[in-house]
Amino acid sequence: MSESLPMAGASAQVNAAGLSKNDYRGAPSTLCVGCGHNSIANQIVAVAYELNIVPENIVKFSGIGCSSKSPTYFLNRSFGFNGLHGRMPSLATGALFADVSLKGLGVSGDGDTASIGMGQFKHAMRRNLNMVYIVENNGVYGLTKGQFSATADVGLELKKQGKNLYHPIDICMEAMASRATFVARLFAGNAKQLKEVLKAAIAHRGIAVIDIISPCVTFNNQEGTYYSYTYGKEKEEPLHDVTFHFASDATQNTLTYVPQKEEIKLEADMVEGEIREVKLHDGSFITLKALEKHYDPTDRMNAIRTLEEAGDNGWLLTGILYANPEAPALPDLYRLTDSPLNRLTEKDLRPAPDTIAKLNAMMF
Amino acid sequence: MTEQVVNDFSITVGTPNGSGSSTANNTILRAIFKMGIPVSGKNLLPSNIQGLPTWYTIRVSGQGFLARREDQEIVINLNAQSFAKDLASVKSGGAFYYEDSIKQPIARTDIAIYPMPVKKIVREIPDLPANLRDLVSNMVYVGILAQMIGMDKEKIELALKFHFKGKEKPVALNMAAVHAGAQWAAANLEKKDPYFLQAMNKTDGLIMTDGNTAGALGSIYGGVQFVGWYPITPATSLAEALSEYLPKLRSDAEGKHTFAIVQAEDELAAIGMTIGAGWGGLRSMTSTSGPGLSLMTEYLGLAYFAEVPVVVWDVVRMGPSTGLPTRTAQSDLSFISHIGHGDTDSVILLPGDINECFEFGWKAFDIAERLQTPVYVVIDMDFGMNQWMTEPFRYPETPMDRGKILWEEDLEKITDFGRYKDLDGDGIPYRTVPGNRHPRSAYFTRGTGHDDHAKYSEDPNVWHANMERLKQKFQTARQYVPQPVLHGEGSPVGIIAFGSTDPAIEEGRYQMEQEAGLKTDYMRVRALPCTPEVGEFIRNHERIYIVEQNRDGQLHAWLTARNPEYATRFISIAYSDGLPPTAKWVKTAILEKEQN
Numbered sequence: 009m010s011e012s013l014p015m016a017g018a019s020a021q022v023n024a025a026g027l028s029k030n031d032y033r034g035a036p037s038t039l040c041v042g043c044g045h046n047s048i049a050n051q052i053v054a055v056a057y058e059l060n061i062v063p064e065n066i067v068k069f070s071g072i073g074c075s076s077k078s079p080t081y082f083l084n085r086s087f088g089f090n091g092l093h094g095r096m097p098s099l100a101t102g103a104l105f106a107d108v109s110l111k112g113l114g115v116s117g118d119g120d121t122a123s124i125g126m127g128q129f130k131h132a133m134r135r136n137l138n139m140v141y142i143v144e145n146n147g148v149y150g151l152t153k154g155q156f157s158a159t160a161d162v163g164l165e166l167k168k169q170g171k172n173l174y175h176p177i178d179i180c181m182e183a184m185a186s187r188a189t190f191v192a193r194l195f196a197g198n199a200k201q202l203k204e205v206l207k208a209a210i211a212h213r214g215i216a217v218i219d220i221i222s223p224c225v226t227f228n229n230q231e232g233t234y235y236s237y238t239y240g241k242e243k244e245e246p247l248h249d250v251t252f253h254f255a256s257d258a259t260q261n262t263l264t265y266v267p268q269k270e271e272i273k274l275e276a277d278m279v280e281g282e283i284r285e286v287k288l289h290d291g292s293f294i295t296l297k298a299l300e301k302h303y304d305p306t307d308r309m310n311a312i313r314t315l316e317e318a319g320d321n322g323w324l325l326t327g328i329l330y331a332n333p334e335a336p337a338l339p340d341l342y343r344l345t346d347s348p349l350n351r352l353t354e355k356d357l358r359p360a361p362d363t364i365a366k367l368n369a370m371m372f
Numbered sequence: 373m374t375e376q377v378v379n380d381f382s383i384t385v386g387t388p389n390g391s392g393s394s395t396a397n398n399t400i401l402r403a404i405f406k407m408g409i410p411v412s413g414k415n416l417l418p419s420n421i422q423g424l425p426t427w428y429t430i431r432v433s434g435q436g437f438l439a440r441r442e443d444q445e446i447v448i449n450l451n452a453q454s455f456a457k458d459l460a461s462v463k464s465g466g467a468f469y470y471e472d473s474i475k476q477p478i479a480r481t482d483i484a485i486y487p488m489p490v491k492k493i494v495r496e497i498p499d500l501p502a503n504l505r506d507l508v509s510n511m512v513y514v515g516i517l518a519q520m521i522g523m524d525k526e527k528i529e530l531a532l533k534f535h536f537k538g539k540e541k542p543v544a545l546n547m548a549a550v551h552a553g554a555q556w557a558a559a560n561l562e563k564k565d566p567y568f569l570q571a572m573n574k575t576d577g578l579i580m581t582d583g584n585t586a587g588a589l590g591s592i593y594g595g596v597q598f599v600g601w602y603p604i605t606p607a608t609s610l611a612e613a614l615s616e617y618l619p620k621l622r623s624d625a626e627g628k629h630t631f632a633i634v635q636a637e638d639e640l641a642a643i644g645m646t647i648g649a650g651w652g653g654l655r656s657m658t659s660t661s662g663p664g665l666s667l668m669t670e671y672l673g674l675a676y677f678a679e680v681p682v683v684v685w686d687v688v689r690m691g692p693s694t695g696l697p698t699r700t701a702q703s704d705l706s707f708i709s710h711i712g713h714g715d716t717d718s719v720i721l722l723p724g725d726i727n728e729c730f731e732f733g734w735k736a737f738d739i740a741e742r743l744q745t746p747v748y749v750v751i752d753m754d755f756g757m758n759q760w761m762t763e764p765f766r767y768p769e770t771p772m773d774r775g776k777i778l779w780e781e782d783l784e785k786i787t788d789f790g791r792y793k794d795l796d797g798d799g800i801p802y803r804t805v806p807g808n809r810h811p812r813s814a815y816f817t818r819g820t821g822h823d824d825h826a827k828y829s830e831d832p833n834v835w836h837a838n839m840e841r842l843k844q845k846f847q848t849a850r851q852y853v854p855q856p857v858l859h860g861e862g863s864p865v866g867i868i869a870f871g872s873t874d875p876a877i878e879e880g881r882y883q884m885e886q887e888a889g890l891k892t893d894y895m896r897v898r899a900l901p902c903t904p905e906v907g908e909f910i911r912n913h914e915r916i917y918i919v920e921q922n923r924d925g926q927l928h929a930w931l932t933a934r935n936p937e938y939a940t941r942f943i944s945i946a947y948s949d950g951l952p953p954t955a956k957w958v959k960t961a962i963l964e965k966e967q968n
């Protein structure tokens with residue numbers, strides 16, 4: 009078995025997994041030029057490359073929507089399943105039992121998650137699936153051409169829709185309420201933060217919900233509205249500067265086979281108390297540098313309060329709102345065989361012939 | 373007294389729902405079974421936890437007929453609400469037992485009447501703590517009945533030992549009530565009806581269990597690895613049996629499990645998980661009933677199109693809508709056979725007895741993985757939740773068929789893997805599953821149009837060719853599904869049926885021959901699509917009665933659509949009222965048409 013398939017002729021630069029950036033790409037995007045979802049797909053490619061991920065260790069999932077199309081635009085060498093509208097979580101729940109060493113990477117939309125898929129979304133949190141759950145949130149249904157979604161601002165006016173009468177659902181708040189173990193809000197236009205948080209989310213064992221404000225340039229990008237580019241560019245307020253650091257002990261990292269070492273370089277101007285460290289399950293960690301004020305992402309009540317406040321005031325607070333790296337993930341709750349379930353054979357799966365007489369004796 | 377009638381009668385017990393009579397009723401059934409006498413028992417339940425009338429009807433038949441009968445020779449009533457109805461239901465010359473605190477007029481003189489002072493008898497059981505009286509009081513009527521019809525008390529004890537999993541104390545308490553009832557009857561009742569039991573040896577070597585348990589156990593021998601489910605009567609006990617037996621039968625040397633069970637938040641999720649797991653290469657299943665199946669429809673359509681193997685058990689209840697949730701029917705066949713929107717075809721297995729529930733339990737996975745499609749195993753409330761005597765389960769006679777699956781070493785030998793390429797001309801492509809680490813293993817699964825390599829495509833030719841291949845795969849299925857069972861030979865009159873109508877049809881055929889000299893040939897189909905034997909049967913019979921328990925004749929419609937040239941031979945005998953069918957219905961319906 010060969011490790012990689014470098015593109016013919018390309019003198020590609022490779023990462024520690026021996027793979028070039030091309031090995032992480034997908035098909036060309038068919039979304040609108042300028043769509044927020046495209047920048048997210050690009051960052052996923054970059055992050056997977058930088059993390060030296062072996063693509064076969066990731067399984068992609070999505071529901072239905074422009075956003076849910078994007079798994080075809082990254083990680084061609086990962087298996088993927090584009091399921092039903094609002095039903096990605098259940099699909100992932102079953103599939104990830106097949107081989108619990110695999111990491112799920114799901115992409116959904118605000119309609120897909122907060123409208124039709126709210127039930128499954130919340131149960132995925134409750135079960136702590138081992139997957140990254142990205143919501144490409146544009147406050148609108150892109151694929152069906154511009155209807156209000158459940159996250160659209162109350163009072164928003166759209167061309168064919170008129171005025172939105174209902175209050176928005178806050179996806180991060182719903183995640184918090186359902187005990188998600190990692191919750192972040194990001195803006196698709198902030199590439200640096202997106203990459204660092206995405207790395208942390210991938211390293212997190214359990215469900216990592218990332219609600220990414222991802223403007224729909226075609227149907228919901230009016231100047232000054234919450235989901236527009238201008239709003240994000242002008243009003244985004246990062247809670248902290250996030251930096252992801254590899255584990256010093258590479259054996260703990262299950263997604264890549266390659267040893268990796270990195271020393272943390274504390275910035276010279278960093279004062280005690282300004283920086284907070286959160287250790288992730290595989291030994292990697294993130295450092296969060298305080299900006300305006302300190303924010304403790306392990307404090308659940310504070311996260312909920314912060315979200316409530318931000319919602320009331322229309323603040324676009326970004327960063328890691330909450331992280332609980334120690335909670336057991338779904339497979340940890342099951343006592344499964346060491347080898348992946350989908351590698352078991354008849355010998356493991358069919359009880360021995362002598363059991364049938366015992367079984368019949370157990371009947372009346 | 374008239375001549376004794378031995379081992380040929382029905383007993384019906386009327387109680388309020390939730391009064392704990394099921395232990396008593398199952399005990400009667402099991403004791404008679406252990407006496408070697410063929411017997412069947414059916415719950416005729418209301419959808420209610422406590423209060424409404426419920427009946428349990430037992431058919432005792434030395435001849436081996438196990439269908440429900442309309443005639444009731446012995447009726448036991450412990451429910452004032454159904455007293456008048458129960459009294460009226462006793463066949464002339466029969467026996468009526470009732471709890472004597474019920475004070476209602478009894479005008480019948482053509483039957484034996486036996487009042488039972490159950491409360492008094494229980495009160496007088498020595499050493500029985502007052503708080504346990506209610507718990508064992510139902511055993512009093514078991515004891516009285518045992519005394520009056522000659523039911524073996526040792527067999528009653530065997531039944532109780534089984535029920536209480538060998539725990540001595542509850543067995544002793546309940547037996548005390550049985551003995552108290554029997555002693556009271558011996559001293560106080562004079563036998564005035566002719567119905568008696570006499571031990572036989574006709575159940576030697578047989579076991580007794582229900583279809584849901586059998587289906588679950590068969591699935592376990594089929595190597596089920598993932599179960600996603602949501603509770604619904606009458607399918608719940610199938611998933612519960614999986615939860616009970618999987619840890620016992622499928623833990624490795626260290627006690628680690630080779631399976632996972634998730635109780636989902638609803639059926640939308642149950643099927644999503646099941647399909648996810650099937651796609652991931654696990655032997656994956658769910659069990660549900662009509663309303664749940666309705667919710668699963670969209671995902672099942674995707675699984676058909678994306679070619680994901682899963683096994684779906686439908687334990688049918690009355691519909692549409694909530695219908696009669698605790699009653700039985702065969703009314704989901706049309707729905708399932710084209711479940712999902714667009715053009716679909718479903719592979720359906722139709723067990724016709726409890727042993728086949730076990731057998732099709734394991735076979736369903738082989739067929740699903742071979743064909744890479746959802747396979748439906750359709751039974752009903754009557755099979756699923758009632759106790760039946762049956763041949764012992766047989767160990768699977770064929771090794772597992774994991775179908776066309778490629779792992780790393782297989783891909784090394786192939787230069788161009790295309791997920792939906794039909795390399796063998798049977799319509800079945802090759803698949804890889806997540807966890808395969810070969811760099812050429814992955815593909816993207818979608819419900820949208822796709823080409824041989826699973827790439828998005830709206831090319832009309834690609835779409836058309838793919839749908840034709842799926843259709844061809846459905847033809848290939850005919851090689852892999854169970855063949856029908858044929859009874860009788862040479863009559864121009866045929867009967868085609870499936871599933872739990874079998875006992876009523878067998879008995880109906882016997883009666884038609886005895887009473888009207890009408891011989892019939894009977895083919896019980898065990899799967900859709902049909903194997904070639906069914907076509908042959910149709911060609912070889914002048915008239916074919918298609919007997920089923922639904923309003924519109926769903927199997928009749930299925931067969932007519934696929935055999936239009938023989939449509940005029942088909943006569944639909946379809947009826948559904950929530951009760952398991954009787955031989956009398958089969959006989960009357962067919963003879964009526966024959967005499968026209």
Ligand SMILES: Cc1ncc(C[n+]2csc(CCOP(=O)(O)OP(=O)(O)O)c2C)c(N)n1
Pocket residue numbers: 072073074075076093116117118119120121144146148149150151152157224
């Ligand atoms: C069961 C079902 N109902 C409706 C649709 C139509 N539909 C497709 S995408 C979509 C909305 C998607 O919105 P969102 O999840 O926000 O994704 P976006 O396109 O905005 O990225 C709808 C309603 C569908 N595919 N399936």
Ligand code: SF4
Pocket residue numbers: 039040042043044045074075146150151223224225226227
């Ligand atoms: S319609 Fe909106 S969401 Fe869809 S691709 Fe275009 S910009 Fe993106």
Ligand SMILES: [Mg+2]
Pocket residue numbers: 073117118119144145146147148149150157
């Ligand atoms: Mg949207």
